[in-house]
Amino acid sequence: MDRKTVFSIAFALILIGTTTAKAQYEQVNDIPYSTTDDPYAKERCKLDVYYPTQADEAPVVVWFHGGGLEGGEKHIDEQLRNSGLVVVAPNYRLMPKATIDQCLDDAAAAVAWTYKNIARYGGSKRKIFVAGHSAGGYLLDIIGLDKRWLARYGVDADSLAALIPFSGQCITHYNVRKQQGIPPLQATIDQYAPLTYVRPDAPPIIIISGDRELELFGRYEEQAYFWRMLKLVGHKDVTLYEMQGYDHGAMPHPAYYILKQHIKRLTAK
Numbered sequence: 001m002d003r004k005t006v007f008s009i010a011f012a013l014i015l016i017g018t019t020t021a022k023a024q025y026e027q028v029n030d031i032p033y034s035t036t037d038d039p040y041a042k043e044r045c046k047l048d049v050y051y052p053t054q055a056d057e058a059p060v061v062v063w064f065h066g067g068g069l070e071g072g073e074k075h076i077d078e079q080l081r082n083s084g085l086v087v088v089a090p091n092y093r094l095m096p097k098a099t100i101d102q103c104l105d106d107a108a109a110a111v112a113w114t115y116k117n118i119a120r121y122g123g124s125k126r127k128i129f130v131a132g133h134s135a136g137g138y139l140l141d142i143i144g145l146d147k148r149w150l151a152r153y154g155v156d157a158d159s160l161a162a163l164i165p166f167s168g169q170c171i172t173h174y175n176v177r178k179q180q181g182i183p184p185l186q187a188t189i190d191q192y193a194p195l196t197y198v199r200p201d202a203p204p205i206i207i208i209s210g211d212r213e214l215e216l217f218g219r220y221e222e223q224a225y226f227w228r229m230l231k232l233v234g235h236k237d238v239t240l241y242e243m244q245g246y247d248h249g250a251m252p253h254p255a256y257y258i259l260k261q262h263i264k265r266l267t268a269k
Contacts, residue, residue, distance in 0.1 A: 164259050
């Protein structure tokens, strides 16, 4: 067999392997997850599912996008693809067209949909990791710590595999405060602050922040205080990371690696 023939066979095998690898994953878009009759909910309350076609009891990441609660669109980052994960990416209603309660209710409804439907995509409801950036991290912190939101849909928040907020606000969100006439640098901790619901029996929490000198409005210090309060109340599995050199918008890039490493750690138990 000459060199040219060997090269042709090898190249063909590479192509077959690449095609096979790509064919192992599929994505279904714009699945409705809410049953409300609100026209705005019908427009926004849809999610995408990306999954390995041969998956069986695979770990699941529910990813909530950022955007300050008033912008943003569902997406699945390349770092979450081809990783053996089932990824659920919901949209949710946005302020000021929606209230903060509606935003939170949508987040809870999307997680509840995942519990009830993810098995058909090869995911395990025992391995649901809820993650998100900025406003998405804020939403998941509240619905993961204040058990009332998921309980409305028959889901126990403590059955989540972990909460993994990327630079999520831990005091009351600045856009909630803006609607109350409160400026961004005036802090509030009320019923819309994740810090209000700190408790020792919550799921594992992996808190990831950008560089404290580059983050928004003291966001790192909020998250560090959140971490400290969880430790002080006796939470046994809470971790804080600071992505030095990365600002608020850039910090997800290195943070995805941390997310995937903790999924491996927690699913190996």
